[in-house]
Amino acid sequence: MRRARISGLILSLFLLLSAAGFAQTDSSKRAAKKPKEPEQYGHQLRLSFDVSKPVINLLQDTRRSYEFALDYYYRNEIYIVLEGGFGSAGYHYPDLNYDTRNSFVRVGFDKTLIKRVGNKDWDMAFFGLRYGLAPIRRDEATYTIGDSIWGSSVATIPAVNQLAHWVELTGGIKVELLPRFMVGWNLRGRFLMNETSFRELRPVYIAGFGRGDKSTILDFNVFVSYAIRWGGKPDAIKKAE
């Protein structure tokens, strides 16, 4: 009985000390509380086009791709991003011949690393995360097996529809060179999630992802963007200031 009373007293003392310490910390926090940072106002919807891909298309005979992006400033330096595009590739050799084409979509977000200086500052250095999906169509493939003794054989593999999906990490910068016109670049690391689906006749190139024979890709974009902006500081706050 006595032992129980002593334990209860010790426990009560402990709780009392903890509460006192918390109160002290809480009051210290209240005293040292930082002033609320001003909110960033304004809405922005940005349309982007990757200008590097048409350049690469001119220089590469075997593939084509085009990419677009749409991002919206959500809040707290977070942009919601929707990207898409399409492309095609060909594999043309005497013993193996086939074409593929696909469209793709990528969804995700960007988070700026540097806070906006003011409401008119839309320059950004950011990192982001994406999930990508690409339905792929591989046309009928033709192959030849040569033999100098018995003769060569030619056969076809039927066309097939496939699906690729991946996750990617991205980072880059975008700056406003002219009012509402922005230029920027991204570096991306992509990781294919369903590599085992492509055992035979892998797509040579998957628009939106990269080389079809790799499961990990490093890629980049150079975007030219146009921003549509609206909204601003609410009138009530302007009057209060």
Added chain:
Amino acid sequence: MRPIQAALVALLALVLVYSCKKEEREPCLQPRVTELHLRTMRRADSGIAVIDTLLPYPLLRPLSGQGTQYVYSFGRRPNQPLSMSLNQVADSCRWAIQPDSAAGTLSDTLTFYYTRLPRFLSNACGYTTFYDITDYRTTTHAIDSVIMQNPSVTNDVNVINFRIYY
């Protein structure tokens, strides 16, 4: 020029340089040739053991091949198996084998029956044909007997498919 603009121009230049490198087909690093491998054996001078025998001047000749018949003469190393291709446009083929062309020994005819299995190797290598031997026949002018050791004929050069006993 603002530093950021300079960085963008430099990046675009990098894109162009990188893009100038055309993507070429990767080299094929697997054997594409599919051949059937034979090892020739003879009984030892004493006892019941059988040992590899090096045929003196063997000739392998495809029968009913396309165009001109080809004659192969080998200077084989000891224990090196004989190799022959199978007809990928038919379900059977025949080969004549003469153990010693210098001595004019009699030839024997080997007939193979098989199932053809097209096999994708890789984009770099394309396709080849694997075979599954279902039956075989042989004449016995010089050959004593033939035993099938492995019916799968693939691009693996280490697999021995048949043993021919002289």
